[in-house]
Amino acid sequence: MPDPRTTPSDEPVQPTEAVQPAEDALPDEVEPAGPPSASEAPEASAPEPSEAEAPAPEPSEAEAPAPEASAPGASVPDASPADAPAPVRRRRWPIVVISILGVLLLGAGAVAGWLYVQLGDASDRIVEQNQELEEQRELIEKKEVFGAAMTRLHEGVVPLEGLPFTALADWERYQSIATSGWFHRWDADALDTDIARAEQAAEQLESLHAAAAAEAATNASGSAWEATLDRLGRGYVTTRIERGDTPCGAEALACVSSNEPTIVRVSAGQDAAESMTDWLRTGVAYHEFAHTLQNLNPEAGEAAAQAFGGDYETMADCYSLTFLDGWTLDHEIWTSDTTYWEVSIGYGYTCTESQRQVIRDWNAQLPVVIQPITQDGSGRAAS
Ligand SMILES: [Zn+2]
Structure with a gap:
């Protein structure tokens, strides 16, 4: 088996080492050749003739098999390791890109899902907090209404002050209403009952005073x-x-x-x-x-x-x-x-x-x- 590196230069089977230097060295090799003859000028004016002699190795991908055919044992060790892996890697790029994109998409999807869940939880908490605020607002309003009813009740009993009718001021009843309102201060429904009791007691006193005023005014x-x-x-x-x-x-x-x-x-x-x-x-x-x-x-x-x-x-x-x-x-x-x-x-x-x-x-x-x-x-x- 002859050493490929010792193969005569006219052999087209030395692609890699012959081609690579040819692109850089041919112009230098052409110039020392001296003034070309008229017939040779067209070929010597440009390196193309030299490259033409070595075009075979230039298209390494397209014509690489040729050297292998003439000298498979010599060309494969130099040409194949240099050129063959490149296409393989190029073919993998889309897969890698797709894989990365897939991972990114999955990640993005997971983040979106997590965000959705978080937003959902936050939304639920906001709804609960709004409900609590609404209940507290309602409770505050009920307490204010109850307070107003008790104030009205208190004002209703004041005209009796100094009159000899202790039974007309039912203090036990009024105190019972106030105490119930205190115990029901966190119970809006129960406060409604207390409010009604206070308003009823106040209305009875107001009716009593109105009737008394009318009675006293006429005979x-x-x-x-x-x-x-x-x-x-x-x-x-x-x-x-x-x-x-x-x-x-x-x-x-x-x-x-x-x-x-x-x-x-x-x-x-x-x-x-x-x-x-x-x-x-x-x-x-x-x-x-x-x-x-x-x-x-x-x-x-x-x-x-x-x-x-x-x-x-x-x-x-x-x-x-x-x-x-x-x-x-x-x-x-x-x-x-x-x-x-x-x-x-x-x-x-x-x-x-x-x-x-x-x-x-x-x-x-x-x-x-x-x-x-x-x-x-x-x-x-x-x-
Ligand atoms: Zn009597």
Whole structure:
């Protein structure tokens, strides 16, 4: 096997080493050849002839197989290692690029998916937070409405201050509403119930005051009964002169029921008797008003009644005797210059001075005193 490097130069089988130097060296090799002949000038003026002699090796990719065919053993070691790998690598580029693109796309997809999940979670949290904010906003509004209702309730009870009707100010009820509102401060639905309770209590007080104002402003019956009771009761006591059946029994002139303590009923038939006078009506109105006070201040009334042996009637008579100057239980009602009626009012017992002092002391403790309504039992006023 001859050494390819020693192969004669006219052999076309030395592509690589012959070609590579040919491109760089041929011009130099041509010039030392001396002035060309006329016939040789066309070929010597340019290196093409030399390159023409060695074009075979130039297109190494296209004509590489040729040398292998003539001298496979010699050309393969030089030509193949240099040229063959290049095409192979070029063919792999798309695969690598595609692979990289694929990885990038997968990565991008994963990032997009992660971002989507993150955005989804964030969106859910925003929705939850918005719901919480909305609930808190609703709760705050409910608390404000409840506070306004309690303020209205408090304002509703103020007109009773100083009046002898402690039962008309239901402090236990108002405190219960305030306490419920405190316990339900985080429960919007339960607060609705408390708000309704407070508003209902306030409306009842407002209606009571409106009715009292109207009652005190007019004397619908035009009677001494109503005139006296409007003055004593400031309009909170209603006078009803009832005709027909006797509302208070066969003999009673007037009466007050414990079920309706602010209503004084007068028997129209008894009231029409010849012996009746406005003075008598006035004194009896005081007696009936005492019954109203007994019913609207039950604890104090029970204590004071002890001074009368527990008798609420003699106690009521004593109220008239104490506060109506000149009042007595026995009267002479003259119907002419020569005739008169002897009229006994009440229950036949004229109370002593000490009993009258009990009545004064009792009456002094009746006026309504505004009490603080606390929210949580801490003593802090609700409004
Ligand atoms: Zn009576």
